[in-house]
Amino acid sequence: MARKLTIDFLRTEAASGTALALAAVAALVVANSPLAPDYFAWLKSYHVLQIGPIRLEETISDWIKEGLMAIFFLVVGLEIKYEVMRGELSDPRKLATPVLAALGGMVGPAAVYLALSQTIGAPHQGWPIPLATDIAFALAIFGFVGKGLPSSLRVFLLTLAIVDDLGAIALIAVLFSDGANWTPLIAAVGLLIAGGVAAHKIRIAAPFWVLGFALVWYLTVLSGISTSLTAVAFAMIVPITARREDHQSPLKEAMHDLHPWNAFLVLPLFAFAKAGVAFGGLSLSQAFAPLVVAIALGLFFGKQIGVFGAAWLASALKIGARPTGASWLQVYGVSLLCGVGFTMSLFIGVLAFPGAVDSPEQIEVKLGVIGGSILSAVAAGLVLAFAGREWQGRPRASAPDDTGGPDAPLPWDGR
Template structure:
């Protein structure tokens, strides 16, 4: 039974990667076709959702980013909780390694960018752009090449990317935020605290979990912070212990129910909304501008140096431990994969260089992020494919 659940999960993961890749390719084609104006107009169009006195008005792009992607981060948070309590990360040293690697993965790109800034004259304010790993695209690529690799590597990547994402959000709050609205944020934290206590005392029916998540999500939107933060926090209060009456784990049930929606609706829509970049009017000089080179090399070299270096040092000093059954070559492949920095990097680029979407700086930011991400993805696929050749896939029980 455990083997069947594992194989079904991996098949869904691989199919999800294919759907994500097709959606990203479709976005690039549409963005550079006669329908590009309709595509970008659709993303910028506002849509209103109103339930009684609660009214939210956001663009399609923001509904996908802050709405649907909250479901993605909820599922990721549930998986990480399972691994911390019952799986790979229950060993504190195995948990320390991806956390420290994530910190190294932020320091490395910043150092590479600032070094190049002094050498080739890239704008100094662009240094935060290559710091973030795009967890959705990174996991999709791993789904293509990870079938013969130990499952601990996926957990390592998942945890690392979450910590990296939270670090990027904190960086945005420090460098670019005008301040959060603390009242709704405190209400959200209060709901999480109450929900965590109640959930471990009595059984909460599924509709109340849905309402609770919706309430926390709405309060987070009102606070002005990223919903990914509270989505992961909400996952932490979902009980993992099986219920007495039916022996089912609420956490496992939630993962089982949400994973297909995540795989075949949330992530493909996200890719279609975020991967559409127009190359109209691009010149060769602009394609190799200092800003483009600094961002691309920050993602490609900075990420692999920072992530792999921090993971190796943590293991050497006995602070952390290498993922179970994984070789250092495989860890290096995952370090390369962390250079895929699409969505959050583009978002930071908008904040670092405010202006029109077709301004020279914004075009160069997109070129740098896309270039560095593609280089990292191709190199990671090659290394992980080589490292996993001839190896039997690990079959372990998934939540």
């Protein structure tokens, strides 16, 4: 069952990569067309949500960032909980390598960015931007070039990306949630605790889960902290155990119901709202501004160095294992793929440099994220395609003992 759910997740998220790509391309086309003024005016326009005494007024850009993206983080939280309780993350040995690789994949980009901030003058506050991996885009690219590769690589990538997202969420909570209004925040925490207790004692119908999430989200907005944090916290209280009467798990039902909305509505809308860069009047100096270069190289070089280096070190120290049946070249290809940081990197960029969507800083963030992600995607595609042909073209021995170190035989060595 765990394998089936993981495969379903991979298929849904991989398929959404096409929708993400189309939305990003559409944003670039519109932002550089006669419709550009209307596009940017739409993103800055204010819209009111009022239900009785409850009233919120935000721009379209903020509604997408704080509203729709809360659904994205809810889905990520549900996936994290499932993997920890029943999936790949429940096995400490399988957990060690991707977790350490994810940590390395955060340290590497931060180190590259901060080094460049000292040498070329990139703004210091942008260092968290290249730390994140885009699950949907990464899985979509892997699906295109990964046919015939060991299935363990897909699980490795998914597990790494989930841990990476958890780290990004923690960073968002620590770095971008200051100045909280404590009264609504305490109320939100109280609702979460009450909901968690009630969920383990009685069956809660789906409409009440929706209402509970809406209330927690509203209180979080009032508190001034990022809705991503409480969205993941809300996912943690959704029961994973199947109900006696219908043998259905509320958590799996929620994942099944929300994945399509997340993959084909939430993320494409976010991409359409955040990927629009107007190239008219863009100078060469702005295209290669320190912020652009630092983000792009942080994603491209920092991710591959951090992920691959940590995975190799975990194997060398015998605290982790290389993905079953995979070669180090294939692991390196996946490490390159982790440099695709589109959705989460853009989201963190919005938080790190708050302001208008067409401000100079936001344009440079978008250029850096898009540039680094394209470099990583192309390089990963070439490496994984080559590794796949090598894999299919060599005789394979029986499954090796992949417990370990960097000198462990490749699956086709026959040693």
